[in-house]
């Protein structure tokens with residue numbers, strides 16, 4: 001992903017987003033699920049922007065990332081059902 005940003009004249013950076021530090025396991029898993037779903041939404045929105053810009057490679061990469069996060073969310077949802 002950084003190569004695409006750099007090729008288009010951008011300056012790739014990584015800055016993890018802030019999140020609450022919880023003490024209970026179920027709360028942690030619920031927060032993780034919420035963050036995974038947020039990531040799916042963000043990657044999907046950005047893939048649509050990439051499509052509008054004609055950046056097929058980036059669009060596909062973002063869709064793959066959204067699919068990965070969606071799978072993670074589904075796994076966490078399954079774990080939460082057992083808690």
Ligand SMILES: [Fe+2]
Nearest residue numbers: 036068069072
């Ligand atoms: Fe994930």
